Amino acid sequence: MIHFERSLTMDAAPDAVWAVLSRYMHIDEFAPQISSVEALTSGDAGVGSKRRNHFENGTSLVEEVTEWKPGTGYTVKLSDMAAMPLKAASSQVRIQLVGGRARVTWTFDYGVKFGPLGWVMGQTLMKMMMGKIIAANLQGLAEKARAG
Secondary structure, eight states, rough: OOOEEEEEEHHHHHSHHHHHTOGGGGGGGTTTTTTEEEEEOOOOSSOOOOEEEEETTTTTTEEEEEETTTEEEEEEEEEEOTSSSSSEEEEEEEEEEEEEEEEEEEEEEEEESSHHHHHHIIIIIIHHHHHHHHHHHHHHHHHHHOOO
């Protein structure tokens, strides 16, 4: 698995950031690449919650919560990723208090199809692409948390 992460210290309190993140079925409110979300489960968000994220380019994928820590973050496992060259992937979002502000770390762990060529693609093109997506997600999250 290849590991990638980005962090951003936000002008918002951790509680304000968690208030946005904990609205699990509403990631499209701050993640610019996601055009809509389809809830695949009902009830309170937590372990087992599933959503299908629909992207502006017409593709989609499913995320299922595998770890839920109120106030500090969650981990998801990705599936139904036919449009992506991935064989496995998970993502984690964590909130820490740093100097009265929220520092959010967003990680992405993934295995790429196509053997050694896929690994090279994962270390270069995929990291570049994921870096842009995660940076935009973090920026959107910061803006949404500040706006309340």
